[in-house]
Amino acid sequence: MTSPRVLILFAHPALEKSRVNRVLADAVRDLPGVTFRDLYQHYPDLDIDVEVEQELLGAHEIVVFQHPLYWYSTPAIIKEWFDLVLQHGWAYGSDGTALVGKQVLTVTTTGSSEESYQPDGLNLYSLRQLLAPVQRTAEFCGMEYLPPFGIHSSFSLTGEEVAGHAADYRRVIEALRDGRLDRAKAKTLPKINADLDSLLGGRS
Amino acid sequence: MTGGGFFIEAAVFLSAAVVTVPIAKRLGLGSVLGYLIAGIAVGPFGIGFVAEQGEEVLHFAEFGVVLMLFLVGLELKPSLLWRLRAPILGLGGLQVLVTTAAIFGIAIAFGLSPQEALAVGLTLALSSTAIALQTLDEKGLLPQRGGQSAFSVLLFQDIAVIPILAILPLLAVAAIDPKAAADVGHGSSSWIETLPAWGQALTVLGAVVGVICAGRFLVAPFLRVLARTRLPEMLTAAALLLVIGVALLMNSVGLSPALGTFLAGVVLANSPYRHQLETDIAPFKGLLLGLFFIAVGATIDFNLIGSDPVIILVLVLILIVAKLVILLVLGRVFGLSGDQNLIFGCSLAQGSEFAFVLLSFSEQNGVLGKEPVALLVAVVAVSMALAPVLMILNERLLLPRIGTKEVDRPDDDVHEHNPVIIAGFGHFGHVCGRLLIANGVGATVLDNDSDQVDFLRELGLEVYYGDASRLDLLRTAGAEQAKVIIVAVDEDKSLEVVRTVKEHFPHLQILARANGRPQAYELLQNGVEHVYRQTLDTSLRAGVDALCHLGFRRHQAVRAARRFRRRDEAAVRDLAPVWSQREIYITRARDWIRGIEQQIRRDVTRGREPGFDSAWDTETLREEYGLPENERPRNDTPNDEPA
Numbered sequence: 001m002t003s004p005r006v007l008i009l010f011a012h013p014a015l016e017k018s019r020v021n022r023v024l025a026d027a028v029r030d031l032p033g034v035t036f037r038d039l040y041q042h043y044p045d046l047d048i049d050v051e052v053e054q055e056l057l058g059a060h061e062i063v064v065f066q067h068p069l070y071w072y073s074t075p076a077i078i079k080e081w082f083d084l085v086l087q088h089g090w091a092y093g094s095d096g097t098a099l100v101g102k103q104v105l106t107v108t109t110t111g112s113s114e115e116s117y118q119p120d121g122l123n124l125y126s127l128r129q130l131l132a133p134v135q136r137t138a139e140f141c142g143m144e145y146l147p148p149f150g151i152h153s154s155f156s157l158t159g160e161e162v163a164g165h166a167a168d169y170r171r172v173i174e175a176l177r178d179g180r181l182d183r184a185k186a187k188t189l190p191k192i193n194a195d196l197d198s199l200l201g202g203r204s
Numbered sequence: 205m206t207g208g209g210f211f212i213e214a215a216v217f218l219s220a221a222v223v224t225v226p227i228a229k230r231l232g233l234g235s236v237l238g239y240l241i242a243g244i245a246v247g248p249f250g251i252g253f254v255a256e257q258g259e260e261v262l263h264f265a266e267f268g269v270v271l272m273l274f275l276v277g278l279e280l281k282p283s284l285l286w287r288l289r290a291p292i293l294g295l296g297g298l299q300v301l302v303t304t305a306a307i308f309g310i311a312i313a314f315g316l317s318p319q320e321a322l323a324v325g326l327t328l329a330l331s332s333t334a335i336a337l338q339t340l341d342e343k344g345l346l347p348q349r350g351g352q353s354a355f356s357v358l359l360f361q362d363i364a365v366i367p368i369l370a371i372l373p374l375l376a377v378a379a380i381d382p383k384a385a386a387d388v389g390h391g392s393s394s395w396i397e398t399l400p401a402w403g404q405a406l407t408v409l410g411a412v413v414g415v416i417c418a419g420r421f422l423v424a425p426f427l428r429v430l431a432r433t434r435l436p437e438m439l440t441a442a443a444l445l446l447v448i449g450v451a452l453l454m455n456s457v458g459l460s461p462a463l464g465t466f467l468a469g470v471v472l473a474n475s476p477y478r479h480q481l482e483t484d485i486a487p488f489k490g491l492l493l494g495l496f497f498i499a500v501g502a503t504i505d506f507n508l509i510g511s512d513p514v515i516i517l518v519l520v521l522i523l524i525v526a527k528l529v530i531l532l533v534l535g536r537v538f539g540l541s542g543d544q545n546l547i548f549g550c551s552l553a554q555g556s557e558f559a560f561v562l563l564s565f566s567e568q569n570g571v572l573g574k575e576p577v578a579l580l581v582a583v584v585a586v587s588m589a590l591a592p593v594l595m596i597l598n599e600r601l602l603l604p605r606i607g608t609k610e611v612d613r614p615d616d617d618v619h620e621h622n623p624v625i626i627a628g629f630g631h632f633g634h635v636c637g638r639l640l641i642a643n644g645v646g647a648t649v650l651d652n653d654s655d656q657v658d659f660l661r662e663l664g665l666e667v668y669y670g671d672a673s674r675l676d677l678l679r680t681a682g683a684e685q686a687k688v689i690i691v692a693v694d695e696d697k698s699l700e701v702v703r704t705v706k707e708h709f710p711h712l713q714i715l716a717r718a719n720g721r722p723q724a725y726e727l728l729q730n731g732v733e734h735v736y737r738q739t740l741d742t743s744l745r746a747g748v749d750a751l752c753h754l755g756f757r758r759h760q761a762v763r764a765a766r767r768f769r770r771r772d773e774a775a776v777r778d779l780a781p782v783w784s785q786r787e788i789y790i791t792r793a794r795d796w797i798r799g800i801e802q803q804i805r806r807d808v809t810r811g812r813e814p815g816f817d818s819a820w821d822t823e824t825l826r827e828e829y830g831l832p833e834n835e836r837p838r839n840d841t842p843n844d845e846p847a
Contacts, residue, residue, distance in 0.1 A: 047763075
């Protein structure tokens with residue numbers, strides 16, 4: 001089997017102000033076998049080139065959306081990307097099979113704590129639940145949706161903690177690229193980074 | 205001197221320069237030393253070509269020093285000069301006083317009379333503006349603290365020459381030859397001497413005020429009129445006239461011409477013609493200064509040195525060491541540390557070209573005898589020749605041992621070091637520039653429409669007059685340090701600017717404005733990556749509004765315009781290489797136009813092809829999941845209202 005290649009679709013409308021996402025992005029930007037794509041840099045006015053995006057999707061096996069969580073959802077450009085790129089007759093519908101079998105992972109950061117993303121917490125829903133629209137979108141196109149890589153309390157993380165998350169992110173991307181991540185086991189977890197060591201131990 | 209003689213002489217000087225200077229530069233010795241060696245080579249003790257004329261040439265070439273100070277003035281805005289007032293008066297004043305006193309003492313010890321000793325002290329306290337500034341500038345040290353301090357001291361010395369010239373005749377012990385005394389120094393200042401003392405002072409003051417006022421209010425309009433002729437040599441002529449005029453005026457009131465032109469330069473440092481004046485004067489300054497150094501080399505009297513080498517060498521050594529020690533101590537007192545203090549001290553530890561003038565003045569006024577004057581001329585000349593050597597020794601041997609290498613300070617006050625150069629500041633460059641400035645990005649703006657430049661200056665923008673296709677002007681505008689150049693000059697100049705930039709500043713990212721497709725083709729063919737057709741975006745916006753007035757939804761119209769633009773840009777790139785072949789061009793251009801139209805129309809009528817824009821609400825979706833065909837809304841016109 002040829003080594004699957006990872007497409008990271010990165011969205012941050014104000015990267016110049018970012019503290020966590022910038023470090024995360026730098027950790028995976030230059031990995032071999034990984035295509036890092038900064039969507040706001042390519043499409044500053046959200047004018048997405050559908051053909052180019054579809055070609056890229058076709059050339060990769062694993063699609064990663066990396067972004068901060070805004071209003072319990074993705075930044076606008078990712079929604080626009082869904083609307084434009086995932087066309088009927090290409091991504092879904094009776095003839096739309098271009099994406100079948102690919103894997104999708106969301107990597108996201110939230111300002112409030114992990115405890116707040118609980119039924120009894122401030123936000124009432126878990127990250128996994130809030131990302132249901134993305135999960136359904138992926139599954140509707142025949143793709144496999146993995147539990148999210150979530151980082152919470154982004155405003156109060158120390159530099160050291162951010163670096164730790166960045167290293168974990170890098171490990172996950174490398175493992176996905178090399179097919180070393182235990183996907184069956186991952187699906188039992190609320191977050192893919194809840195218990196990384198056990199996921200990366202065996203072969204999937 | 206016949207015409208042929210002049211040309212032969214010029215040929216000798218120039219060949220000596222073009223042979224020795226590159227060699228000296230190659231060896232890392234700097235151009236000053238190269239010129240001095242050239243002077244020795246053609247002088248009476250080299251090939252003996254220049255014998256008696258040495259001093260004559262020296263006198264003529266002193267104009268190079270005048271030009272240099274004008275250029276230094278141009279780079280010094282009045283505000284910066286004001287900030288230097290403490291080092292100029294304090295450091296400069298103390299340097300002259302202390303050095304005069306020290307040399308006075310040494311001279312007494314050598315058995316000179318107090319009057320003679322004072323004359324020698326005052327004369328040798330001065331340093332060589334020409335050698336120090338040129339060497340510092342060449343090594344890029346002028347903007348650093350040590351360089352600025354050296355400059356301040358030199359400026360004070362230039363002012364100090366005036367009272368020194370007044371004091372020297374008072375020291376006379378022998379009978380004075382009044383005729384000879386009137387001939388030297390600052391030329392014919394006879395008419396002013398007929399005035400009473402207050403009249404003299406008033407005349408001098410009037411001349412200085414005149415230079416400042418003329419620089420402020422007359423020069424810019426005058427240059428603007430000349431700029432309208434669009435003949436570049438007119439501006440060169442005006443620049444030279446300006447400097448010569450000021451020099452003559454200063455001479456006639458008995459002030460140093462160098463000081464006067466320096467003042468004129470400072471006054472013009474804020475003018476829009478600053479870069480253009482710099483560019484026009486620089487080559488003359490370079491050549492004349494070179495000639496000056498050659499003349500210094502040629503006047504070194506090796507016969508005299510040969511007759512008593514030990515005493516001369518000892519005197520030179522005493523002069524250099526005494527000046528150096530005083531400079532280093534004063535530098536320390538004024539807060540210069542480590543390497544900057546060494547740069548400061550070594551750059552000024554030599555005799556001055558003014559010493560030649562002052563020494564012959566002293567001789568003619570009967571202050572000093574013939575022999576000590578000849579001896580001192582030789583000492584000063586040798587110390588000047590050794591000055592660049594001292595700087596090199598400092599740079600190679602001393603500075604590497606010193607740990608405190610002061611980090612280069614930003615020198616925005618003195619030079620333009622903006623990351624962006626905007627060539628051409630019409631409507632296009634203007635908007636670009638304001639966006640950059642609003643984002644805190646500095647831009648150096650060049651324009652060759654003098655009315656436009658004045659207008660923009662009145663609005664408070666920093667704009668300079670000049671032809672951006674000229675290599676030297678681009679260089680003075682900071683092209684070596686800049687990252688981006690926006691080329692928005694007239695169509696006939698644009699390609700010239702692009703070629704100059706590509707050849708000499710390949711690191712610069714070129715963003716070029718094109719008036720229309722033909723110019724866009726031309727720029728693309730010349731390797732410009734980023735070409736902006738002037739009217740493209742505005743016409744598309746008008747087109748979008750027209751569509752909206754007809755009932756199109758704004759989002760759809762904007763998307764159509766974006767798509768149109770993307771395709772049209774691709775078309776221009778594709779068509780650029782065949783622009784000159786009419787037949788091929790027409791065929792291919794027609795294909796593009798048809799293609800773009802078809803594609804956009806498909807969008808309007810909801811396209812069906814995969815890979816094409818069928819987002820949000822598509823016919824294919826309805827076909828697969830939706831209503832039967834006869835119940836679907838009509839979509840051949842985007843307008844729901846009755847026509």
